[in-house]
Each structure stands twice: as structure tokens, then as C-alpha cells.
Amino acid sequence: xxxxxxxxIDLQYDYFPGGAxxxxxxxxxRDKIVTAIGKAKAKGxxxxxxxxxxxxxxxxxxxxxxxxxxxxxxxxxMEAAPDAHVVVKHYADGFHETHLENVLHKxxxxxxxxxxxxxxxxxxxxxxxxAAEKYDVAIxxxxxxxxxxxxxxxxxxxxxxxxxxxxxxxxx
Numbered sequence: 001x002x003x004x005x006x007x008x009i010d011l012q013y014d015y016f017p018g019g020a021x022x023x024x025x026x027x028x029x030r031d032k033i034v035t036a037i038g039k040a041k042a043k044g045x046x047x048x049x050x051x052x053x054x055x056x057x058x059x060x061x062x063x064x065x066x067x068x069x070x071x072x073x074x075x076x077x078m079e080a081a082p083d084a085h086v087v088v089k090h091y092a093d094g095f096h097e098t099h100l101e102n103v104l105h106k107x108x109x110x111x112x113x114x115x116x117x118x119x120x121x122x123x124x125x126x127x128x129x130x131a132a133e134k135y136d137v138a139i140x141x142x143x144x145x146x147x148x149x150x151x152x153x154x155x156x157x158x159x160x161x162x163x164x165x166x167x168x169x170x171x172x
Contacts, residue, residue, distance in 0.1 A: 011033065024148050049081065054071075117146070
């Protein structure tokens with residue numbers, strides 16, 4: 001096992017065609033992440049699913065409501081890493097009020113590769129989290145997406161002053 005984890009953020013049905021909030025190129029990104037999970041596992045990189053569930057104390061959300069199909073992690077991603085830990089979050093930051101740090105500590109993780117949905121929100125907020133500062137963090141830029149290509153590129157440009165951006169070819 002390496003000292004690296006692949007954080008797979010919010011690959012949930014609501015972000016795909018037919019879901020409550022479909023994103024730009026969601027199917028293509030899903031397929032690329034499935035391939036990346038296989039390559040990561042072959043290198044001993046620990047895959048970790050991060051799943052957003054709307055906080056039920058805040059009332060009904062437009063998507064990711066607990067117990068709904070839309071909140072489930074999509075089947076191809078779960079099939080690619082069926083034994084991976086699932087960290088449930090209620091905020092954009094995957095570290096905030098979750099057990100993500102415990103999982104990473106358990107496996108001696110020092111490096112994080114971050115990919116997934118909502119580049120400008122959950123991907124960047126997890127990557128620049130105060131809790132992430134102790135790790136060597138890189139966003140895998142071609143394994144992320146959001147509402148539009150333009151917003152995706154703006155988010156990557158904005159975070160690039162604080163975070164390494166790598167391609168999947170570089171990462172795996």
C-alpha cells in the first residue's frame with residue numbers, strides 16, 4: 001500500500017442525466033474515474049468515496065436527500081471500489097465534521113489526489129480545507145466537473161495558486 005489516497009467526491013446520481021442537478025460531462029468524468037480507480041488500486045493507492053447527504057436538520061434539499069436514489073453513489077464507481085470507505089459529509093469540505101481524517105490516519109496517508117463533482121465547491125473546498133494542510137494535496141483536473149466547462153476552468157484557475165493541479169496521466 002502506498003501513502004496516497006484518491007478522494008472520489010460526490011459521484012452521486014443527482015449529478016447525472018435524469019438526476020436533480022446534472023453536471024457538464026458527468027458520464028464522461030464517471031468513466032474516466034472508473035479507469036483511474038483501477039490504475040490507482042494497481043499502484044496501491046487507497047480509494048475513498050465521499051458522499052454528500054443533505055443535512056436533514058436544514059429541511060428538504062433540492063438534491064442529495066437521505067434515502068433517495070439521487071443521493072446514492074453511482075453503481076460503476078461503487079463497483080470499481082466496492083470495499084472503499086464511504087465518508088458521508090453534510091458540507092462542501094469533506095473533512096468538516098466527518099471521519100475522513102480517521103480513515104487517512106488509519107492507512108498512514110500523506111498524499112491526497114482529489115477528483116469528483118462540483119469543481120468550484122466540494123472538490124476545491126476539500127482540497128484547501130484547513131484539515132488538508134498536513135497532506136500533500138493535488139487536484140486531478142481532468143477527473144473533475146461542474147455545471148459548465150467555463151465554471152470548471154475558472155475554479156481550477158482560482159485554486160491553482162494554492163494547490164497543485166495534475167492530470168490523470170501524471171497521477172496514475
